[in-house]
Amino acid sequence: MRRLTIWQALAISSQFGFLLAAAVLVGFGLGWLVDRWTGVGALAYFAGATLGMVAGIYSMIKLVRAFLQRRG
Amino acid sequence: MEGFVVEIPAAVVFMLGPIPITNTIIAAWLAMAVLIGFSVLATRRMELVPRGMQNVAEFAVESLLAICEQVAGPKGRDFLPLVGTLFLFILVANWMGILPFWGESDWIHHGVHWTHDHGPPLRSANSDLNIPLAMAAIVAVWVQWLRIRSSGVLGWVKHLTIGPPPLLELISEISRPISLALRLFGNIFAGGVLVYVMTELTKLVVPIIFMGFELFVGIVQALIFASLTLAFMSLAAAEHGHGEEHSRATH
Numbered sequence: 402m403r404r405l406t407i408w409q410a411l412a413i414s415s416q417f418g419f420l421l422a423a424a425v426l427v428g429f430g431l432g433w434l435v436d437r438w439t440g441v442g443a444l445a446y447f448a449g450a451t452l453g454m455v456a457g458i459y460s461m462i463k464l465v466r467a468f469l470q471r472r473g
Numbered sequence: 474m475e476g477f478v479v480e481i482p483a484a485v486v487f488m489l490g491p492i493p494i495t496n497t498i499i500a501a502w503l504a505m506a507v508l509i510g511f512s513v514l515a516t517r518r519m520e521l522v523p524r525g526m527q528n529v530a531e532f533a534v535e536s537l538l539a540i541c542e543q544v545a546g547p548k549g550r551d552f553l554p555l556v557g558t559l560f561l562f563i564l565v566a567n568w569m570g571i572l573p574f575w576g577e578s579d580w581i582h583h584g585v586h587w588t589h590d591h592g593p594p595l596r597s598a599n600s601d602l603n604i605p606l607a608m609a610a611i612v613a614v615w616v617q618w619l620r621i622r623s624s625g626v627l628g629w630v631k632h633l634t635i636g637p638p639p640l641l642e643l644i645s646e647i648s649r650p651i652s653l654a655l656r657l658f659g660n661i662f663a664g665g666v667l668v669y670v671m672t673e674l675t676k677l678v679v680p681i682i683f684m685g686f687e688l689f690v691g692i693v694q695a696l697i698f699a700s701l702t703l704a705f706m707s708l709a710a711a712e713h714g715h716g717e718e719h720s721r722a723t724h
Contacts, residue, residue, distance in 0.1 A: 406543075408693075408696050408697070408700055409544075409700055411693065411696075411697060412696070412697040412700040412701050412704075415656060415697055416652060416653075416656060416697070416701055419652035419653075419655050419656045419659075420648060420649065420652040422652070422655075423648035423649075423651040423652040423655065424644055424645065424648040424652075426648070426651075427644050427647045427648045427651070428644055431640075431644065452640060452641070452644065453644055453648070455641060456640070456641040456644035456645050456648065457644075457645075457648065459638065459641045459645060460641075460644075460645035460648065460649065463645070463708060464701070464704055464705075464708075467544070467704040467705075467707050467708045467711070468544060468700075468704055470711070
């Protein structure tokens with residue numbers, strides 16, 4: 402593990418809100434597609450948005466790890 | 474302060490056949506011209522001990538290489554062409570955005586209400602969502618190519634859908650370029666509007682402070698875009714490495 406530089410910390414913190422919002426939107430979009438195919442209704446939207454939220458957090462954790470891991 | 478008019482879509486300057494050429498596209502071309510011109514001048518008479526523009530160019534390349542290697546290790550050198558190009562283009566385009574004739578900061582046309590018929594001559598390239606989206610799409614394609622190279626098409630599809638964890642990778646991969654583009658666009662567009670509003674409200678001195686702030690935001694945003702691109706590529710490359718190790722272990 403290594404310490405983040407100020408630019409890396411800024412990149413992570415400024416990306417967090419946008420990534421979470423984008424992931425929820427993408428999840429919601431997937432829910433919309435599932436609803437169109439299966440007709441399950443609001444449940445698909447809810448599941449999609451929830452999955453998107455989890456994916457956003459998962460993606461952020463991976464991003465932080467990418468900066469923290471020492472390579473080479 | 475009657476009638477602030479701020480429009481999100483870029484103004485169409487002329488049509489090239491069916492393709493509309495907007496003031497942001499022209500601003501992007503100008504940023505490219507500045508970079509190409511600088512590169513030509515800096516490398517025209519290269520010397521062993523660099524001086525002048527060659528010195529500046531070498532400093533920029535070495536600094537970017539150090540950033541790439543800090544995040545991605547020795548593989549960072551492979552990422553330098555894309556990451557460095559994106560950084561320099563975003564930086565120059567952002568900084569050119571506060572020049573006269575560029576969008577909301579255009580004090581020469583002060584008082585004119587911009588519309589599609591009478592738009593500002595130019596506008597910062599990154600204040601048009603299409604340009605950050607195009608750059609983010611290039612990054613996304615490159616990252617996916619790194620992944621496909623590591624695990625093959627079937628393995629890549631499996632990784633995106635089944636996981637583990639299932640579907641999270643797919644949503645992550647789609648949302649990363651979207652968030653990358655939205656952040657850059659949001660910051661640069663908001664900065665342009667801020668300078669425009671301050672110019673309308675206070676006319677003198679105060680806008681200069683905000684323009685200085687925009688110079689700072691310009692380099693910060695370029696660094697953030699480059700750093701995140703680097704992190705996404707380094708993640709894909711690391712998984713590439715894991716893939717190779719895994720396949721060596723199983724054979």
